[in-house]
Amino acid sequence: MRRIMIDYEKCDGCKNCSIACMQAHREDEGTIYDLNLTDPRNESRNQILRVKDGTYRPLFCRHCKEPECVMTCMSGALRKDPETGLVTYDETRCAACFMCVMHCPYGTIKPSHSLQKVIKCDFCAEDGYEPNCVKSCPKKAIHVEEVEA
Amino acid sequence: MRHVIIGSSAAGISAAREIRRLREDAEIIMISRDGHVHSRCMLHKYISHERDVKGLDFTEDNFFETQRVEYIQNEVISVQEKEKCVVLRTGEEIPYDRLLIASGAQSFIPPVGDLRTAPNVCGMRDLSDAQTIDRMAESADNILVIGAGLVGMDAAYGLLQRGKRVTVLEMSHRILPVQLDAHSAEVYQREFESRGAIFYLGRRLEKTICGVGGQICRVVLDTGENIDCDMIIVAAGVRPAIDFLDNSGVEAGRGVLVDAGLQTNVKDIYAAGDVIGHSAIWPNAVKQGIVAARNMCGMSEKYTDTFNEKNMMNFFGIVTLYLGQICTRRDEVVMTEEDRNVYRRISIRDGKVTGILLQGDISNAGVWQYLIKNQIDISNIKENVFQISYADFFSVKADGEYRWNYQRQAAE
Ligand SMILES: Cc1cc2nc3c(=O)[nH]c(=O)nc-3n(C[C@H](O)[C@H](O)[C@H](O)COP(=O)(O)OP(=O)(O)OC[C@H]3O[C@@H](n4cnc5c(N)ncnc54)[C@H](O)[C@@H]3O)c2cc1C
Ligand code: SF4
Ligand code: SF4
Numbered sequence: 001m002r003r004i005m006i007d008y009e010k011c012d013g014c015k016n017c018s019i020a021c022m023q024a025h026r027e028d029e030g031t032i033y034d035l036n037l038t039d040p041r042n043e044s045r046n047q048i049l050r051v052k053d054g055t056y057r058p059l060f061c062r063h064c065k066e067p068e069c070v071m072t073c074m075s076g077a078l079r080k081d082p083e084t085g086l087v088t089y090d091e092t093r094c095a096a097c098f099m100c101v102m103h104c105p106y107g108t109i110k111p112s113h114s115l116q117k118v119i120k121c122d123f124c125a126e127d128g129y130e131p132n133c134v135k136s137c138p139k140k141a142i143h144v145e146e147v148e149a
Numbered sequence: 150m151r152h153v154i155i156g157s158s159a160a161g162i163s164a165a166r167e168i169r170r171l172r173e174d175a176e177i178i179m180i181s182r183d184g185h186v187h188s189r190c191m192l193h194k195y196i197s198h199e200r201d202v203k204g205l206d207f208t209e210d211n212f213f214e215t216q217r218v219e220y221i222q223n224e225v226i227s228v229q230e231k232e233k234c235v236v237l238r239t240g241e242e243i244p245y246d247r248l249l250i251a252s253g254a255q256s257f258i259p260p261v262g263d264l265r266t267a268p269n270v271c272g273m274r275d276l277s278d279a280q281t282i283d284r285m286a287e288s289a290d291n292i293l294v295i296g297a298g299l300v301g302m303d304a305a306y307g308l309l310q311r312g313k314r315v316t317v318l319e320m321s322h323r324i325l326p327v328q329l330d331a332h333s334a335e336v337y338q339r340e341f342e343s344r345g346a347i348f349y350l351g352r353r354l355e356k357t358i359c360g361v362g363g364q365i366c367r368v369v370l371d372t373g374e375n376i377d378c379d380m381i382i383v384a385a386g387v388r389p390a391i392d393f394l395d396n397s398g399v400e401a402g403r404g405v406l407v408d409a410g411l412q413t414n415v416k417d418i419y420a421a422g423d424v425i426g427h428s429a430i431w432p433n434a435v436k437q438g439i440v441a442a443r444n445m446c447g448m449s450e451k452y453t454d455t456f457n458e459k460n461m462m463n464f465f466g467i468v469t470l471y472l473g474q475i476c477t478r479r480d481e482v483v484m485t486e487e488d489r490n491v492y493r494r495i496s497i498r499d500g501k502v503t504g505i506l507l508q509g510d511i512s513n514a515g516v517w518q519y520l521i522k523n524q525i526d527i528s529n530i531k532e533n534v535f536q537i538s539y540a541d542f543f544s545v546k547a548d549g550e551y552r553w554n555y556q557r558q559a560a561e
Contacts, residue, residue: 003549004543049540052530068515070437072192072432075158076207082170084205093207095191098511102461102470106539106551107513115466126188147548 001085001149002123004131008060010141011048013056020043024132025123045121046133047074047108058142060133061108061121063087065149069100069109069120080111084129085149091117093097150175152233152445153243153246155225156251157181158189159431160422162208163438164249166443169216172447177218178243180235186212194281196286196307225252228397230415239244245444247417250394250405251438254387254423262365264358269364273304274387281305282382289379290314293368295354297324299462301384302337305346306464308382312471316345317374318368322351328460330494333469333508342463344395349376368391383391389424402426408426409451411441419445428457461511470511473504473521486535493535500528513538525555 021044024034036042047059059105063080065123067087070078095146100109101118109120124131128130152168154161157179165177187205196201214219224238233243256272258265259357269289271281282304286292292308294301297319305315317324324341325334338348354373360366367377389404400406400414404426411419421437423429440452460471475496477483481503486493491509495502501524503519517540518528527534530541544554 005500006545008543010546043169047540049538051299051540051543059539060239064550065548068432071163071435074188074207076188076209076433079209083463095188095194096463097190097191097462098461098468098470099432101512102459102472102518104515105519105553107516108513111468112298115354115463119430145549149548 001063002129002144003085003147003149004060004123004142005006005064005145005147006060006136007143008057008139009083010053010139011056011058012139012141013048013050014138015048016138017058018048020132020136021045024036024127025119025122027130030041043110043113043119045108045119059106059108060142061104063108063121063149072099072103086123086125086129087120088125089118089120089122090118094118109144121128150246151244152177152247152249153245154249154251155181155235156249156253156422156424157183157220158187158251158253158422159434160251160424160438160441161249162186162212162444163435164251164416164421165218165440166216167442168267169218171188171443171448173499175446177216178245179213179218180219180221180223180237182224183223183276183295188431189274192273192276193303193307195276195416196304197310199310202276215318220221223251227393227395228418230398230418231416235395236323239465246270246416248419249438249441250399250413250418250420250424251422251434252390252393252424253434254429255390256341256383256385257388258383259385262355262368263359263363264354264357264381264383266363267357267363267365267381270383282380285380286311286313291316291378293318293376293378293381295381296349296384296386297321297326297348298384298386299328299460301343301382301544302462302464304382304384305341309344309346310339316378317341317346318349318352318354318370318376320351320353324348324463325352328462329469329471329476330364330506332494333364333471333492333506336467336508337462337464337469340467344465349374372439374391376388387423387429389426391424410412410444411450411452412444430457430458430459432459433457454522456518456519459518467508468511469508470507470514471504471506472514472518473502475504484534486533487508497527497533497534500526502527512516519553524555525553 022042076097077090188207227236235240256274294317323334356369357365358367406422419441421441422434443450482497497506
């Protein structure tokens with residue numbers, strides 16, 4: 001499967017990837033210049049967090065081999081796609097029970113602002129599975145690679 | 150090799166999927182009472198008319214065809230260990246090479262008054278229960294729910310959404326006594342009350358009084374109070390569904406007894422899910438189903454994720470998560486934080502989290518489950534413990550998956 005690989009040492013915390021994610025998933029039309037960064041509906045699916053020593057840790061959904069979120073989903077909304085290896089989410093099935101949020105050990109799936117669904121990385125399926133975060137990283141701290149899974 | 154699975158819920162379905170993944174050529178037969186595969190966790194949405202039968206199905210479309218699982222809708226009445234077959238209600242015998250018991254649990258109706266015999270009393274466990282409740286509720290206005298645990302509150306939610314008058318009776322002095330602390334439970338109680346629910350807490354049912362057709366029309370409490378009702382939903386707990394194992398040679402206590410690999414005392418017979426009585430939650434049933442399936446296919450894996458003190462609920466847009474136990478013993482540090490988005494409360498002993506409760510914004514909650522489950526020391530990571538995240542334990546494997554790095558923390 002293809003996975004977003006992370007070289008955290010290269011990350012300088014610019015958050016271009018987070019903005020790119022927000023732009024890629026916004027509901028309204030527009031360019032990155034009119035993206036409302038404070039609208040909670042435009043939340044990023046990835047997070048860049050700063051740790052004690054002042055360096056950064058990029059937190060991205062791993063589309064895990066044995067995904068906790070999928071194993072705990074009681075509606076069938078979350079699945080591990082046997083072909084692509086991606087963990088997909090079907091909003092129309094989701095019961096907003098948030099069992100998945102309680103189980104992802106990395107905190108990369110969370111309730112939407114509306115509390116009607118969850119938001120997690122979809123590998124930018126609508127953009128031909130070429131994640132916008134990766135395209136936007138100026139430091140090449142994240143890249144897509146084919147891995148065994 | 151023929152694998153027979155009893156039950157078509159969390160444990161049974163996940164086991165079938167895993168057996169198929171591992172064994173292209175295995176024969177898989179699933180026997181279940183259920184007319185339709187359904188997620189019990191969504192029954193309240195059926196009662197509230199938010200979902201129909203199809204909306205409760207948690208399997209992918211055409212699951213049985215694509216996974217090549219034969220489905221037999223029937224009831225297993227016994228297991229014959231020597232002949233290696235199960236016997237159905239219709240008399241048919243189904244031979245197996247490997248058997249998985251994933252029959253789950255069923256409602257426990259306490260033997261008080263006429264609860265067990267009256268026609269207007271129902272548990273809430275299966276789709277058939279929800280359909281009965283739905284039908285009875287057509288002509289019932291006053292509905293009594295016995296038990297204010299998660300299932301009782303689910304029932305109350307569904308019926309309030311239907312505009313019914315709902316009264317909830319609970320032995321404990323507060324609602325959701327096992328699932329929440331007093332503060333967060335009260336938030337739900339107020340919300341349910343504002344929508345018309347009436348609570349009788351700290352009281353017991355003592356007597357039932359029947360009217361026409363043997364229907365219970367009134368109950369009497371230990372305090373002498375009376376509650377009138379047209380129908381009763383009993384949500385007073387569940388018991389593993391093991392009646393059909395009498396005389397089978399499969400040992401059971403409160404639930405079916407299994408070893409670490411989920412095999413019973415009888416070779417080639419495994420058990421997973423609520424029926425083993427270790428937990429009563431969906432994720433654990435799914436994971437047990439997967440482990441049992443692997444062992445049925447000749448692997449040797451142990452079931453290790455035994456942590457089950459995890460509660461999550463979302464009623465009327467109020468979201469609460471409670472992991473572990475918040476204790477207030479002398480050696481425990483308890484911290485609380487509150488703003489308009491979230492109420493957080495955590496207890497820590499010797500640097501390790503013993504319990505956490507989040508009401509409102511629950512993002513990042515899975516990290517806490519991991520920290521509690523694995524008893525990881527969180528001393529000296531962040532000034533404000535609530536800001537701890539996976540970033541503080543970050544480490545990447547060669548294949549790009551994350552792993553937990555906490556040895557470093559401990560050494561520091
Ligand atoms: C109303 C409600 C709400 C819930 N909400 C949550 C929640 O929010 N989160 C959570 O984690 N858990 C929740 N649970 C618990 C969760 O549903 C169970 O833990 C889970 O369903 C257990 O799965 P299982 O496969 O072990 O057994 P069950 O789901 O009990 O399924 C047992 C299966 O075996 C079949 N069966 C039983 N006996 C026989 C027989 N003799 N012959 C043939 N077939 C038989 C049944 O028809 C069924 O298909 C809820 C439960 C209920 C009732
Ligand atoms: S949301 Fe979490 S558990 Fe699910 S695939 Fe992504 S990283 Fe894994
Ligand atoms: S919130 Fe939705 S996606 Fe998450 S476990 Fe519940 S039903 Fe599945």
